[in-house]
Amino acid sequence: MxxxxxxxxxxxxxxxxxxxxxxxxxxxxxxxxxxxxxxxxxxxxxxxxxxxxxxxxxxxxxxxxxxxxxxxxxxxxxxxxxxxLLPADVAAKYEVLQWLMFQMGGVGPMLGQAHHFRIYAPEKLPYAIDRYTNEAKRLYGVINKRLAHTTYIGGASYSIADIAIFPWLRSWKNQGVEMRDYPHLKGWFDEIAKRPAVQRGxxxxxxxxxxxxxxxxxxxxxxxxxxxxx
The missing domain is CATH 3.40.30.10 (Glutaredoxin)
Structure with missing residues (x-):
């Protein structure tokens, strides 16, 4: 257990x-x-x-x-x-891990700051809101471009990279993002959201x-x- x-x-x-x-x-x-x-x-x-x-x-x-x-x-x-959910093949494994690190070092911290300054901060600071909203949009663009060429974020198969990134994108409205602006990402997001294990999680x-x-x-x-x- x-x-x-x-x-x-x-x-x-x-x-x-x-x-x-x-x-x-x-x-x-x-x-x-x-x-x-x-x-x-x-x-x-x-x-x-x-x-x-x-x-x-x-x-x-x-x-x-x-x-x-x-x-x-x-x-x-x-x-x-x-x-x-992590390939045994060495090259494929590191392809997944680099996108996991992308989430840990970029998506999580930057979208977290977008949440903070747009929602939690008691004082609304336009510079901070613009800075992190723009960074959120940039990161969504990176993911959208990636998903234009591959089925899942880490490659051909569903992996821990998808699991790491998906929860952060559920609050896209709070991040000042329009999901429809990122069609490849939206298609991936909608597919992941339908997975029974994701819905339970x-x-x-x-x-x-x-x-x-x-x-x-x-x-x-x-x-x-x-x-x-x-």
């Missing part, structure tokens, strides 16, 4: 979807990031960066327990554990999701509380 410490965010959904796609038994432990539960000592012992998601697997490598944080690392681990913890725009949540997520932990 894999223990999953998570919340219904794009990074959380990545792991939920992967577990569903792989058919692994798991148990979810909600970590209410707006209430500061990510700072609990037991969670920090697993995820020292105080971010969700994190997992523990009692049946890790060599039958020994393992804990992991960082959603990209978790996707790679689960792919290795199950032999699924995005529903994990959906019932506990709440707005993160009140002053307490802002302080926990973006204010002094973060600095005080280190």
């Amino acid at each position: 894999i223990e999953v410490y998570s919340w219904p965010t794009p990074n959380g959904h990545k792991v939920h979807i992967m577990l569903e796609e792989c058919g692994l038994a798991y148990r979810v432990h909600p970590v209410d990031i707006g209430a500061g539960e990510q700072f609990a000592p037991d969670f920090l012992a697993i995820s020292p960066n105080n971010k969700i998601p994190a997992i523990t697997d009692a049946d890790g490598p060599g039958g020994q327990p393992i804990s992991l944080f960082e959603s990209g690392a978790i996707l790679i681990y689960l792919a290795g554990k199950t032999g699924r 995005v529903e994990v913890l959906a019932g506990v999701r709440k707005p993160l725009t009140d002053d307490k949540a802002r302080e926990v997520l973006f204010g002094k509380r973060q600095v005080q932990q280190h």
